[in-house]
Amino acid sequence: MVRERTQDVQEEAEKVQAILSSMADGVLVTDAEGRLVTANAAAEELLGFRWTDVAYQPVSRSGLTHPMWEHVAQMIRHPDQPGNVVVEFPSPVDDSPQIINARAAPIRLNHDIIGVVIVLRDITALKEVERMKARFIAGVTHELKTPLSIIKLHVENLLAYYDRLPAEKQMELLHTVQNQTGLLDRLIDDVLTLSRLDTVHEAEWQTVNLPELVGGVVEELRALAQARNLTLTWQASEELPVPVIPDQFERAVRNLVDNAIKYTPAGGEIQVAVRQELADDQPRIRIEVRDTGIGIPPEHQQRIFDHFYRVDTSHTTPGTGLGLSIVREIVNAHGGSLHVESTPGAGSVFTILLPLHTPADTERAEQ
Known part of the structure; x- marks a missing residue:
């Protein structure tokens, strides 16, 4: 009976480890004393360390050099506070910018906090997409504003001074409005073309x-x-x-x-x-x-x-x-x-x- 129970526990532990290993997000688990109980492969890759080198050691005294560990240690010291930080720093691989989102939650047993689980997600690509989107929107706004400003100015002049403007000046202003309207039309068409390229x-x-x-x-x-x-x-x-x-x-x-x-x-x-x-x-x-x-x-x-x-x-x-x-x-x-x-x-x-x-x-x- 004891042997079967031991085998069941071992199988459950292996299942948990398999789940952790298959996760794309990094996972760190500490006990109530802040010692690193487990870490999956994604966490090792993100933070550039090996769990076997620091297993069951306090995070604050493990010689871990990645800047993210300072934030991890802060989360462990205050397990009862909601933990959610976004940190940007050079990648340990090639010094390119890397952005990690860390979320912490206490592990409770009978209302007692017995540890902390921290999930690490690399959001570098997501943030870059957001930045590209912001730059694109800013670019569209700028490019729209220029012809609209010209159209607005010339229409106001035509409304205010039409009777006093010579025919040649009237036609000049109208042609300018026509050209700027054409530019707006091409710009909108180009923006729509770009948006459709991802839906082929x-x-x-x-x-x-x-x-x-x-x-x-x-x-x-x-x-x-x-x-x-x-x-x-x-x-x-x-x-x-x-x-x-x-x-x-x-x-x-x-x-x-x-x-x-x-x-x-x-x-x-x-x-x-x-x-x-x-x-x-x-x-x-x-x-x-x-x-x-x-x-x-x-x-x-x-x-x-x-x-x-x-x-x-x-x-x-x-x-x-x-x-x-x-x-x-x-x-x-x-x-x-x-x-x-x-x-x-x-x-x-x-x-x-x-x-x-x-x-x-x-x-x-x-x-």
Whole structure:
């Protein structure tokens, strides 16, 4: 009977240990004297220690160096107080910022506190998402405010002085309002596009002839290039069936060609090409948009894909600052990569490198 009971207790202990080991959150358990009774693997990884080295030692005197231990010790000293702290510090692995949320609760037996359980959660990624969201909202607010302010000012002037303004001035103000309204429309469309990129269903993937898709975009924009006295050439290759999300990929190519048209002075040339190539013996697609435009200074080349980042801070060239970030998101969703090479005053080359498979194909092959 005793043997069976002992075996039951051992099995229960093993189950508890298995549960702790499988948890993504770190767990620390101390007794009433503040000694570390147990810790799971997640806690060891988060705080950079081994439980076997400090087992059943008081946390305050165990030589533990991670800054989080100061907060753990504080929670243990006051087990009857609600414990919930968020602490940011350098990661013990690579000194990158790490944010840990620690929550403590007393362990009670017959109304007596016999220990403390502390749950540690790494919320670094969550906080970074919150920061990105805040920056994005701030960027949207700023970009919306500028055209709205201009529209408001011109409408007020028209309402107050319409009868006294010459016809040419009236038309100038109305055209400005029209242009700013168009900018607002493009900005809202770009923001909605970014929000939709995370909600793509597998059914939206289609195998298309990529040169035909890219060529269609080039033909759509040819009149715009001609109006700016630019030469837009299209180098087609053989038929290349490629799985893509057609609407999104058209948008990515259109943004790149449209950018080239915007930033290439009259008399310049824009070349668009699609071809298949081998990289490490693996086939891939290369799409290039090459222009003879104003180019991009080196210090800006890594940031031009950020939301709302613009090299032209004076906003003399119309745009929302989201075009290239949309291209990057779309290319990433297709498992590809986006690159830029540019020389100020000589032009730029934007390159999309695309594998001949979709991320969904890769996921299915691995299952």
